Amino acid sequence: MNLSISVLGPDGTKKMEKSSRQELWAVYDGEYQEGDRIELSCETEGTEKTFLFVKLDDAMEGTVLLYKGVYSFPIPFAEARMSYSPSSFTGKRHYLYVREATGAETGGERNLALNPYDFHGNAGLYPHTWANVETRGESVFASRNAVDGLLANSFHGEWPYTSWGINRDPDAEFHLEFGREVILSSVGIYLRADFPHDAWWKEGTLSFSDGSTMTLEFKKTGGEQRFRFEPKKVTSLVFHKLIKADDPSPFPALTQLTAYGKEA
Numbered sequence: 662m663n664l665s666i667s668v669l670g671p672d673g674t675k676k677m678e679k680s681s682r683q684e685l686w687a688v689y690d691g692e693y694q695e696g697d698r699i700e701l702s703c704e705t706e707g708t709e710k711t712f713l714f715v716k717l718d719d720a721m722e723g724t725v726l727l728y729k730g731v732y733s734f735p736i737p738f739a740e741a742r743m744s745y746s747p748s749s750f751t752g753k754r755h756y757l758y759v760r761e762a763t764g765a766e767t768g769g770e771r772n773l774a775l776n777p778y779d780f781h782g783n784a785g786l787y788p789h790t791w792a793n794v795e796t797r798g799e800s801v802f803a804s805r806n807a808v809d810g811l812l813a814n815s816f817h818g819e820w821p822y823t824s825w826g827i828n829r830d831p832d833a834e835f836h837l838e839f840g841r842e843v844i845l846s847s848v849g850i851y852l853r854a855d856f857p858h859d860a861w862w863k864e865g866t867l868s869f870s871d872g873s874t875m876t877l878e879f880k881k882t883g884g885e886q887r888f889r890f891e892p893k894k895v896t897s898l899v900f901h902k903l904i905k906a907d908d909p910s911p912f913p914a915l916t917q918l919t920a921y922g923k924e925a
Contacts, residue, residue: 662682662683662703662704662705662708662711662761663680663681663682663703663704663705664680664681664682664683664684664685664701664702664703664713664759664760665678665679665680665685665700665701665702665703666678666679666680666685666687666699666700666701666757666759667679667699667700668689668691668693668697668698668699668700669697669698669699669700669733670694670696670697671694671695671696671697676689676691676697677689677690677691683760683761684759684760684761685758685759685760686756686757686758687756687757687758688754688755688756688757689754689755689757690753690754691753692751692752692753693736693750693751693755695736695738695739696735696736697735697736698733698734698735698736699717699733699734699736699757700731700732700733700734701713701715701717701731701732701733701734701759701785701786702731702732703728710727710841710924711727711728711761712725712726712727712728712761712762712766712767713725713726713728713759713760713761713762713786714758714759714760714761714762714763714766715758715759715778715786716757716758716759717734717757717758717759717778718749718750718755718756718757719755719756720745720746720748720749720750721745721746721749721777721778722777722810723758724775724776724777724778724810725762725766725767725771726776726778726786726787726788727786727787727788727839727840727841728785728786729784729785729786729787729840730784730785731785732778732783732785732786733782733785734778734780734783735780735782736750737750737800740799740800741800742800743799743800743801743818743819743820744800744801744803744805744806744809744820744823745820746820746821747820767924768923768924769923770846770921770922770923771921771922771923772919772920772921773788773839773843773845773920773921773922773923774788774808774837774918774919774920775788775808775810775919776788776789776790776805776808776809777808777809777810779805779808779809780805781803781805787838787839787840787841788808788837788838788839788840788920789837789838789840790804790805790807790808790835790836790837790838791804791836791838792804792825792827792833792834792835792836793830793832793833793834794827794828794830794832794833794834795825795826795827795828796826796827796828796914797826797828799826801817801818801819801820801822801823801824801826802823802824802825802826802828802914803823803825804825804835804836806823806824806825806916807824807825807835807915807916807917807918808837808917808918809823809917810917811823811916811917812851812916812917813916814851814852814853814854814855814883814916814917815854815855815883816855817853817855817858817859817912817914822855823916824853824914824915824916825914825915825916826912826914827903827913827914829911829912831903831904831905832901833901833903834899834900834901835899835900835901835915835918836897836898836899837897837898837899837900837918837920838896838897839895839896839897839920840896841896841924841925842894842895842896842925843894843895843896843922843923843924843925844892844893844894844922844923844924844925845869845890845892845893845895845898845920845921845922846889846890846891846892846921846922847887847888847889847890847920847921847922848867848887848888848898848918848919848920848921849885849886849887849888849917849918849919849920849921850865850877850879850885850886850887850888850900850915850917850918851883851884851885851886851915851916851917851918851919852879852882852883852886852913852914852915852916853883853913853914853915853916854881854882854883854916856881856910857909857910858910858912859910859912859913859914860905860906860908860909860910860911860912860913861879861881861905861906861908861913862879862903862904862905862906862913863878863879863904863905863906863907864876864877864878864879864902864903864904865877865879865900865901865902865903865904866900866901866902866903867888867898867899867900868898868899868901869893869895869897869898870895870896870897870898871893871894871895873893875888875890879906881906883916885919892922894925898920900915900918
């Protein structure tokens with residue numbers, strides 16, 4: 662396995678590049694500028710699936726992800742920074758780390774939805790999310806927030822109180838793509854609970870890529886609501902058909918969706 666991490670400027674100029682086999686750390690000395698990107702690439706031979714442990718900023722969680730192709734992450738600035746820790750991607754020195762994931766990390770049951778490095782254009786590191794609506798197009802209400810691992814849900818509109826907001830659209834859909842076939846056995850839902858500002862959904866539906874569906878009934882709580890089922894092989898799911906509870910607030914939202922299972 663050959664790993665490479667680069668910091669690219671807006672014009673594609675390489676400000677830093679480092680390569681290694683199996684395990685790679687890199688230090689970028691300099692302040693990120695608007696338009697900069699972190700690019701991660703991996704070359705393997707004869708490997709059907711490539712799993713990497715990825716940590717691209719010291720203020721962000723390290724996570725095991727499926728590598729599907731070159732990953733090119735735009736450093737967030739201005740409004741886009743609102744869904745990230747104020748400590749992330751700041752300062753004059755940055756530590757980045759990636760390595761091949763171990764069998765222990767990929768072999769057991771885990772949250773297969775977790776990806777704090779997801780973003781709208783992500784096609785390199787899975788899982789990946791997208792939605793047909795996000796409140797006002799703001800980063801703090803983007804679909805990626807529902808898989809970033811942050812569970813703070815007693816407020817809204819700023820880090821760490823990030824969520825997927827549906828802009829009051831009853832036809833809103835949240836899509837989660839795993840990038841390969843996995844075996845799921847449960848899904849956890851954390852509703853945003855900034856009551857009384859927030860409402861909540863009394864019901865929602867999970868539709869899986871295998872054609873099966875599951876109706877979820879929710880309570881007014883900010884805690885995890887876990888829904889278990891017979892293990893099923895799927896590549897994606899959709900959280901939709903959301904029915905709001907009878908509440909004066911028009912603002913239900915999703916703080917986090919977890920999907921527990923193992924590799925197929």
